[in-house]
Amino acid sequence: xxxxxxxxxxxxxxxxxxxxxxxxxxxxxxxxxxxxxxxxxxxxxxxxxxxxxxxxxxxxxxxxxxxxxxxxxxxxxxxxxxxxxxxxxxxxxxxxxxxxxxxxxxxxxxxxxxxxxxxxxxxxxxxxxxxxxxxxxxxxxxxxxxxxxxxxxxxxxxxxxxxxxxxxxxxxxxxxxxxxxxxxxxxxxxxxxxxx
Ligand code: ITT
Numbered sequence: 001x002x003x004x005x006x007x008x009x010x011x012x013x014x015x016x017x018x019x020x021x022x023x024x025x026x027x028x029x030x031x032x033x034x035x036x037x038x039x040x041x042x043x044x045x046x047x048x049x050x051x052x053x054x055x056x057x058x059x060x061x062x063x064x065x066x067x068x069x070x071x072x073x074x075x076x077x078x079x080x081x082x083x084x085x086x087x088x089x090x091x092x093x094x095x096x097x098x099x100x101x102x103x104x105x106x107x108x109x110x111x112x113x114x115x116x117x118x119x120x121x122x123x124x125x126x127x128x129x130x131x132x133x134x135x136x137x138x139x140x141x142x143x144x145x146x147x148x149x150x151x152x153x154x155x156x157x158x159x160x161x162x163x164x165x166x167x168x169x170x171x172x173x174x175x176x177x178x179x180x181x182x183x184x185x186x187x188x189x190x191x192x193x194x195x196x
Pocket of ligand 1: 086
């Protein structure tokens with residue numbers, strides 16, 4: 001039996017990633033698939049809070065089993081920024097390139113380039129919420145490299161690799177990424193819950 005789950009996102013890139021990770025036993029529906037155009041509030045000051053807020057909002061609205069995620073890039077030398085502000089770090093209406101430009105400027109001349117991506121999933125099944133966290137450590141480069149992926153991928157090199165996330169084929173990034181790790185935990189939980 002295939003289980004339907006609504007993913008509270010409009011980012012098709014993330015939707016494809018998660019569908020690949022969770023496998024064919026789960027059918028992931030986007031907000032677009034449900035015809036939901038409402039802007040989901042994301043006003044908490046932590047990734048955990050935002051993921052929970054988004055998932056609860058969609059559950060209340062649809063009554064369907066669903067999940068939401070929130071991700072942040074946390075840079076050591078910037079005291080954890082951009083963090084929850086990762087999507088709009090360079091201001092309202094900014095794009096991925098503007099955000100990269102801003103962090104590269106802020107890190108100019110700074111030796112400590114340590115950073116991590118952290119991802120939190122909030123899953124709501126029959127009204128009960130479960131959270132799963134994934135994290136990948138690495139460093140911010142001084143120049144962009146690669147064309148794959150999205151967001152800060154061209155300037156993030158995970159520990160143990162010399163390529164940026166944007167230079168990696170999707171299967172490789174998914175296997176080690178923050179979202180891949182959090183989604184794998186969620187998938188394991190879902191599979192064991194449905195096996196019962
Ligand atoms: P939704 O809220 O519609 O799901 P979003 O783009 O805001 O999409 P996130 O909250 O997951 O997505 O992530 C916030 C930002 O963090 C995102 O806009 C990117 O700039 C960055 N980001 C998230 N995941 C990333 C990844 O795998 N690689 C690089 N940057 C990423």
